[in-house]
Amino acid sequence: MIPAAFEYKRPMSLEEALSHLAQYGADARVLAGGQSLIPAMRYRLAQPAVLVDINKLPNLGYMKEENGMLCLGALVRDTDVEFSPEIRSRYHLISDVSMVVADPIVRFRATVVGSLCHNDPSGDWAAAAIAARAQMAIQGPGGARVEPIDRFLVDSFATSIGEGEMAVEVRFPVPNALTSGAYEKIERKVGDYATAAAAVQVELNPDGTIKEAGIGITAVAHMALRVEEAEKILRGQKPTLELIRAAAEEARKIANPNPDARGSAEYKKDMARVLVGRGLIKALKRLNVVVA
Amino acid sequence: MEITLKINGSEKKLSVEPRTLLVHAIRDAGLTGTHIGCDSSSCGVCTVVLDGKTAVKSCTMFAVQAEGHEITTIEGMAQGDKLHPLQQAFHDQHGLQCGYCTPGMIMAAHVLLQHNPNPTEEEIRFGLSGNLCRCTGYQNIVKAVQQAAQMLQQPAGAAADD
Amino acid sequence: MAVQTPNLEPKGIQGLGKAIKRKEDARFIVGKGNYLDDINLPGMLYMALVHSPYAHAKILNIDTSEALKIPGVKAVITAKDLAAAGLSWIPTLAGDKQMVLADGKVLYQHQEVAAVYAETRQAAADGAAAVQVEYEPLPVVVDPYKATAPDAPVLREDIKDQMSGAHGPRRHPNHIWTWEVGSKDETEKALAQSEVRIKQHMVYPRSHPAPLEPCGCIGDMNKATGRLTVYMTTQAPHAIRTVLSLVTKIPENNIRVISPDIGGGFGNKVPVYPGYVCAIVGSIVLGAPVKWVETRTENLTTTGFARDFHMDIEIGATKDGKVTAMKVYTLADHGAFDAAADPSKYPAGLFSICTGSYDFQKAYAQVEAVYTNKAPGGVAYRCSFRVTEASYLIERSMDVLAHELKMDPAELRLKNFIQPHQFPYPSALGWTYDSGDYEKTLKVALERIGYHELRKEQAEKRARGELMGIGISTFTEIVGAGPSKDFDILGIKMFDGAEIRVHPTGSAIVRAGTRHQGQGHETTWAQIVSEELGLDVDKIIVEEGDTDTAPYGLGTYASRSTPTAGGAMALAARRIREKAKKIAAHLLEVSENDVEWVDKKFQVKGVPGKSVTMNEVAFAAYTNPPPGLEPGLETTYYYDPPNLTFPHGAYVCVVDIDKGTGEVKVRRFVAIDDCGTIINPMIVEGQVHGGLTEGFAMAFMQEIAFDEQGNHLASNFTDYLLPTALETPKWETGHTVTPSPHHPIGAKGVGESPTVGSPAAFVNAVVDALAHLGVRHIDMPITREKVWRVLRSAGIDAF
Amino acid sequence: MKLEYKGQENVQASPEKVWKFIQDPQKVASCLPDLKSVEIKDDKNMVATVGVAVGPVRGTFKFNIELDPRPDENKVMVRIRGGGLGSAVDLTASADIKGQDNQTTLLDWQGQATVSGPAATVGGRVLDAQAKRLIETVFANMGQKMSEV
CATH class of the missing domain: 3.90.1170.50 (Aldehyde oxidase/xanthine dehydrogenase, a/b hammerhead)
Known part of the structure; x- marks a missing residue:
């Protein structure tokens, strides 16, 4: 299928990109990985007048740790994360996510920041960013700003990025040795949108109690959600199966999915519960805490 | 728009619309080994290699985005009449039937082996899960990739007698 | 520029049973296939x-x-x-x-x-x-059961007053035909007298073959010559x-x-x-060539669907498990036009093979077709004209019966198989099965998978609350349509042609009316000819698909190529050999009666040293033909098969079930096929792998569903689910060989057996895993949610 | 796919004002978000071209809108049929108009939409929530504009 015609801009600097975005406003779309946008354009469901291709912008493909944060530039591809031994060994949650987004070929193009900006209701990265308490760095005519992920993700397909602005970086807190996470996703097959998925991050105190927990669920509501009640239930407690059951139950409670071919609302809600439970068990296991 | 890119080692200047998909540009340049099978970035029959180590679905990239990049397609795999080990292995292991997915599958496997030269069966199945095949049930494709991995790891010339 | 001719190994004379590598690969692996686009x-x-x-x-x-x-x-x-x-x-x-x-x-x-x-x-x-x-x-008609309601909207206003169609009377504007076979009264009587009866409703959902290459066409009208060339x-x-x-x-x-x-057809x-x-x-x-290549959406939404049979079955049996009678009613959803691709006399295809591998004395089947607001089709998707539906119906039902009788499903099957001495076996629904050894094939499969150990493991697991299941399918197919007395499409008899031209230097070109789409004809036809004529397989080129050059034939679908064109090929070769024998006698300076065909050479009877090869004969056919004999060495043969062939197989599947999500994991799958004589075991195995994968897809994923407004809910590959390498199980294959007694080389066709036979094995395995929870049947596709519902309603839950 | 919605809008205007507003197609049309053009056929019918942005889905839809005010029943019916992006939308909505007092009126509305074509089949996964938002915006705009009269 052939997309509708559009005007193509290929800025060579961030300034140039921002000036295009300022000029064309809502008519323009940023093209990063394009793995959601281009198929939508091929179906002519998306017909942007202008595409601002940021792939030639210098210095946006970095992955670096800085000030206690892992910073991923806007052109970091999912495979950059997936194939990184450092990320695999220390960032369990985002490593898990990087292996199940879309399919292996799509991941070579798809970007982490692009996925967060797209904010698809089934987005994998959004759930992970919520659980890991990520932040987004945004550039615009007014300069730079940083938003915590909960403020950044506004609604399905909507973020706090204003007209003329562009997200340039996502930041994940560097996990310490007592922190681990996991991403549990069920999909009907590789490449399908999740039927339900849960991102979980747990930090333990030296005494084995849970210091902090982050739980995000996706594909089970209008957008990825934080399961705050579950986090509260876990915080300060010794991890037991009972506790995990109680926390997971909170995911079911707040999930509010649409029924579709992937499952009924009832099924998806239950899967939110099961997957949060499984994520917690797996994350704890990675910290050598066996709950069963 | 005029774009310049390298396809299979030789520089090409192509005239395209911004909306021209890379796969159409490649095919219109006479390299019809790269196929089209869907509109949703699902099937992977259009998979080509971008800059040596990256596999992309060429239906989900605009040709203008390939400006200045290097594309490798199935036609660039053999050296003269010497098949690439993956091509040889797909033949040896009956890793193809109708042949339509084969070019994309070989390109995906080519990139997979660069990132993981000695993959397990599970890793091959995982790594090729962005490419659909309707004929083979994948089993012989997996065997072909295993054979190619072995061939690629053998020192040159030691192939025949070990 | 270097010539890219891959250095594939030379093969020599390679006949039947040899796993030689495929000749057609050479172009495909270098990107030089020539597809429509x-x-x-x-x-x-x-x-x-x-x-x-x-x-x-x-x-x-x-x-x-x-x-x-x-x-x-x-x-x-x-x-x-x-x-x-x-x-x-x-x-x-x-x-x-x-x-x-x-x-x-x-x-x-x-x-x-x-x-x-x-x-x-x-x-x-x-x-x-x-x-x-x-x-x-x-107003939209989506549900076929509502299509013939008195107040249903009339879909086909063009024929609303026609009380009769191509297949008999119509009872409603949305009714197409009713087709029946067998004796209703006798069957009902036998059922009434049966000690045990089961009834089951099951749906074989609408599916689509979805080859990776979509359909396409280039029309090229040359106004100067008046010739229309159509690439299609x-x-x-x-x-x-x-x-x-x-x-x-x-x-x-x-x-x-x-x-x-x-790039794949599968009936599409x-x-x-x-x-x-x-x-x-x-x-x-417009006077110019016009190219049309489908989008994937067009392919999935407008071109031939398959299946969509809504079936009710009733089986009678004795208490100790001997089947007595079967009655089937099926509602077929044909969409907006009846565009099913079936032989003309068989509007429901070969569905009447639904008595399967079992010795049913009485049977009756009725199929009714209706119009709905869906795309037309009803193609034979990797199956021989509705055989998949029939096979699924009987193989699923045998498990329902086994459950009712509290009998092991393998034991029930063994008790009811048609026995080897019964062939040729006349079935209650009118077929004459050519050959088979069902018991042997099942025993090989059970042995291979370790059936008895698995049953033990299952019992132990069940005691621990874990869920595993074992499913069996012992199907019989009916392929090779077909004998011209019964089989035609639009009046054209379903024979197939083969042409062989042996060149002076001992190479040959072979053409057939079939058209392969990945089945390997370029290799297997060459093998048949190599076997029959003793020519080097590399020197035989196979051509199909050009009506200007190939002999007439009805094409490749429904597993008919080997039974029809394969037979034509062997008989064409034999006809050539007959002529070659005369030339050989001339060269050997003996009478024709003193020449015999031994070790792929012509030899003077009893004198092993005195022989000529087919190469020598071919040269002589053009340079030194015997006086009075027509020069050259070519022939065309049209083969009208005397009967269909009946491949069969025994499949056993083992599944494990995730109690948290309802996910079914296929742990093992053993497929033992019997397709008669095997031409190329490598290709047969490849066909089986592919067919099993499509069977797996139908059991668990593929479905063309519609909402109440008639929206097509599987219009692309994100919604119409084809399994990837990751979901696809690892297949274990094997075979027994029961040649067809009537086919020239004893071959039966195999491309579709695994798609036909496997869905029931998957579903039987899942139902077996859940049987103790009161489950008797689950319709395909078996989604996680369907299993989850069973689990949760039985109070089973787990992280 | 079939979508169903309902909601309430408290309008800071008397029922009379509200009725006057509703019987003016031009005014009603002005409540459609991203209205590109409107052609008033008569006092009940109009053709409106509307820009629709649903996540990545952006396009122009052309709608035939029929207003059917039924003062006797304190009700207004709206029928919308149209499409864009190769898709079709059929929507029927009704609003009960309930005067609360002289200054406020309650619009108690409900609607049923049927969407056919790629917007439903390809975009269906995300359509429901977005369509809901769209319809809510229309009634919120109405509330707003009625209050301003």
Whole structure:
């Protein structure tokens, strides 16, 4: 299928990109990985007048740790994360996510920041960013700003990025040795949108109690959600199966999915519960805490 | 728009619309080994290699985005009449039937082996899960990739007698 | 530039049973296949179609003016324009007719409404997007059970008053035909007298073959010569040429259909689709070649679907498990036009093979077809004309019966198999099974998988609350349509032709009326000829798909190539050998009676040293023919098979179930097939792998579903789920060999057995895992949610 | 796919004002978000071209809108049929108009939409929530504009 015609801009600097975005406003779309946008354009469901291709912008493909944060530039591809031994060994949650987004070929193009900006209701990265308490760095005519992920993700397909602005970086807190996470996703097959998925991050105190927990669920509501009640239930407690059951139950409670071919609302809600439970068990296991 | 890119080692200047998909540009340049099978970035029959180590679905990239990049397609795999080990292995292991997915599958496997030269069966199945095949049930494709991995790891010339 | 001819190993004389590597691979592995979209002709135009968003609506107006303003757009046609050429409707293969472009109303979502021709594919797409169509929506019929309700909206107003169709009387405007076989009274009597009876309703959901290469066509009318060349993704080029000639009134000799390399067909590329007709009409009207290649959406929403059988079965048996009778009622959802691709006398295909591998003394089956607001089709998707539905029905039902009898499903099958001494076996529904050894095949499969250990493991697991299941399917197929006394399509008898030309230097070109789509004919036909004539397999080139050169034949689908064209090939070769024998006698200076064919050479009887090879004979056929004998060494043979062939197999599947999510994991799958003589075991194994994967897909994923408004819910590969390498189980294959007694080389065909036989094995395994929870049946596709519902209602839960 | 919605809008205007507003197609049309053009056919019918942005889905839809005010029943019916992006939308909505006092009126509305074509089949996964938002916006705009009269 052939997309509708559009005007193509290929800025060579961030300034140039921002000036295009300022000029064309809502008519323009940023093209990063394009793995959601281009198929939508091929179906002519998306017909942007202008595409601002940021792939030639210098210095946006970095992955670096800085000030206690892992910073991923806007052109970091999912495979950059997936194939990184450092990320695999220390960032369990985002490593898990990087292996199940879309399919292996799509991941070579798809970007982490692009996925967060797209904010698809089934987005994998959004759930992970919520659980890991990520932040987004945004550039615009007014300069730079940083938003915590909960403020950044506004609604399905909507973020706090204003007209003329562009997200340039996502930041994940560097996990310490007592922190681990996991991403549990069920999909009907590789490449399908999740039927339900849960991102979980747990930090333990030296005494084995849970210091902090982050739980995000996706594909089970209008957008990825934080399961705050579950986090509260876990915080300060010794991890037991009972506790995990109680926390997971909170995911079911707040999930509010649409029924579709992937499952009924009832099924998806239950899967939110099961997957949060499984994520917690797996994350704890990675910290050598066996709950069963 | 005029774009310049390298396809299979030789520089090409192509005239395209911004909306021209890379796969159409490649095919219109006479390299019809790269196929089209869907509109949703699902099937992977259009998979080509971008800059040596990256596999992309060429239906989900605009040709203008390939400006200045290097594309490798199935036609660039053999050296003269010497098949690439993956091509040889797909033949040896009956890793193809109708042949339509084969070019994309070989390109995906080519990139997979660069990132993981000695993959397990599970890793091959995982790594090729962005490419659909309707004929083979994948089993012989997996065997072909295993054979190619072995061939690629053998020192040159030691192939025949070990 | 270097010539890229891969250095594939030379093979020599390689006949039946040899796992030689495929000859056709050479071009495919280097990207030099020649598929339809790879063909570009000078001055070629592109065509795009406009589709209806509604499933049922009146067309109030079509405004093409904006489309015609787009630079590069050459023309837009609608049904009105086609009517002028007498082409607004075309006959279907099933004795119905169908619209080419929507004529007054649309009858299913995505139906073709207009065709746009343009200089570029971009302009064609822009043109199609710019055509404005005004609709008035009408009530939609989605559920086939509601199609014949008294107040159901009439779909086919063109035939609403016709009380009779191609297959008998019609009882409602949305009713197409009712077909029955067997004795109803006797069956009902036998059922009434049976000690045990089971009844089960089951649905074989609508599915789509979805080959990775979509359908396409290039119409190329040469106005100077009056010759129409049609490049088309077709599995049956000769039949298409005949149909085109009948429809367009162009003399058949002025039509050349070329079916280039085909990227998978699986039945999808048998019918004639509106897009083909529009591309051809466009070329005739515009005087330029016109290319149309489907989008994936067009492929999934408008071209031939498969299955969609809603079945009710009743089986009677004795208390100790001997089956007595079977009664089947099936409602077939045919969509908006009856475009099923079945032999003319068999509107429900070969569904009456539904007694399967078992010795049913009494049986009766009735199939009723109805119109709904869905795309037409009913193609044989990797199966021989509704055999998949039949096989699933009986194999699933045998498990229901086993459950009712509290009997092991393997034991029940062993008790009821048709026995080897009963062949040729006349079935209660009228077939004569050629050969088989069902018990042997099942025993090999059970042994291979370790059935008894698995049952033990299952019992232990069940005691621990874990869920595993074992499913068996011992199916019998019926393929190779078919004998001309019963089988035709639009009157054309279903024989197949083969032509062999042996050249002076001992190489040969072989042509057949079939058209492979990955089945390996270029290798297997060469093997048959190599076997029969002792020629080097590398020196035999196989050509199919060009109606100007290939002998007539009905094409490749329904596992018929080996049973029909394979037979033709062997008999053509034997005819050549007969002639060659005369030449050999001449060369050996003995009488023909003193020559025998030994070790792929002609030898003087009893004198091993005195022989000539086929190469020598071939040379002599052109340089030194015996006086009085016609020179040359060529022949064409049309093979009309005396019967169908009946491949069979025994499949055993082991599944584990995730109690948290309902996910089913196929742990093992053993497939033992018996397709008679095996030509190339490597290719047979490859066919089985592929067919099992499609069976797996149907059991767990693939479904063409619709919502109440008739929206097609699987219009692309994100919604129509094809398994990837990751979901696909690892297959364990094997075979037994029971040759067909009537086929020239004893072969039966195998490409479809695994798709036919495997779905029941998967479903039986899942139901077996849940049987102790009171589950007797789950309809395909088995989604996680369906299993989850069973688990949760039984109080089973786990992280 | 079939979508169902309902909601309430408290309008800071008297029922009389509200009725006057509703019987003016031009005013009603002005409540459609991203209205590109409107052609008033008569006092009940109009054709409106509207830009629709649903996540990545952006396009222009052309709608035939029929207003059917039924003062006797304190009700207004709206029928919308149209499409864009190769898709079709059929929507029927009704609003009960309940005067609360002289200054406020309650619009108690409900609607049923049927969407056919790619917007439903390809975009269906995300359509429901977005369509809901769209319809809510229309009634919120109405509330807003009625109050301003």
